[in-house]
Amino acid sequence: MLTMDNIVRDGHPSLRKVAEEVPLPASDEDKATLERMLEYVKNSQNPEVAEKYGLRPGIGLAAPQIDVEKRMIAVHVHDEKGNLYSYGLFNPRIISHSVERAYLTAGEGCLSVDEPYPGYVPRYARITVKGVSLDGEEVKLRLKGLPAIVFQHEIDHLNGVMFYDHINKEDPFAEIDNAIPVD
Numbered sequence: 762m763l764t765m766d767n768i769v770r771d772g773h774p775s776l777r778k779v780a781e782e783v784p785l786p787a788s789d790e791d792k793a794t795l796e797r798m799l800e801y802v803k804n805s806q807n808p809e810v811a812e813k814y815g816l817r818p819g820i821g822l823a824a825p826q827i828d829v830e831k832r833m834i835a836v837h838v839h840d841e842k843g844n845l846y847s848y849g850l851f852n853p854r855i856i857s858h859s860v861e862r863a864y865l866t867a868g869e870g871c872l873s874v875d876e877p878y879p880g881y882v883p884r885y886a887r888i889t890v891k892g893v894s895l896d897g898e899e900v901k902l903r904l905k906g907l908p909a910i911v912f913q914h915e916i917d918h919l920n921g922v923m924f925y926d927h928i929n930k931e932d933p934f935a936e937i938d939n940a941i942p943v944d
């Protein structure tokens with residue numbers, strides 16, 4: 762199982778590279794890696810397991826964070842209605858997005874960043890994501906709220922972008938125009 766020892770930290774070159782497309786159908790190795798990533802995210806949200814193995818809770822994980830420069834992400838998150846979005850995706854891409862933006866009022870964090878970077882992280886409020894799931898199916902997801910934010914955070918990792926890159930350096934909590942706050 763993956764633990765925090767497998768997660769590279771800010772400053773590691775893998776976090777600033779553009780990850781490679783995964784050749785499909787995915788190899789057994791790439792499938793095993795993505796399954797381990799999704800298992801990490803689920804384990805990290807289980808208090809007993811997280812405590813036992815010292816896992817920092819995360820609602821997503823991107824392959825570059827475990828030093829695998831491939832376009833693979835795992836997400837395990839509930840939306841405000843309690844709907845679960847649990848996916849391992851190969852080659853995810855945002856195929857359309859709203860003009861309106863959104864941001865987490867609590868700001869964002871990252872398993873690869875050990876110190877806090879306070880501030881609002883502007884994201885698209887709604888996105889449509891296409892990718893290939895662990896069982897080889899093409900998926901098309903229309904997302905809003907926290908799920909939309911997490912998928913954008915993870916897809917950013919595939920392009921060498923960190924959440925704090927988006928924070929207003931002059932005024933981290935400056936109002937973001939045309940944006941809805943997400944709690």
Ligand SMILES: OCN(O)CCCc1ccccc1
Nearest residue numbers: 819821869870871872911914
């Ligand atoms: O890349 C995932 N990871 O660093 C875990 C934290 C994910 C995350 C945290 C806050 C808002 C969106 C996504």
Ligand code: NI
Nearest residue numbers: 870871872873
């Ligand atoms: Ni992250």
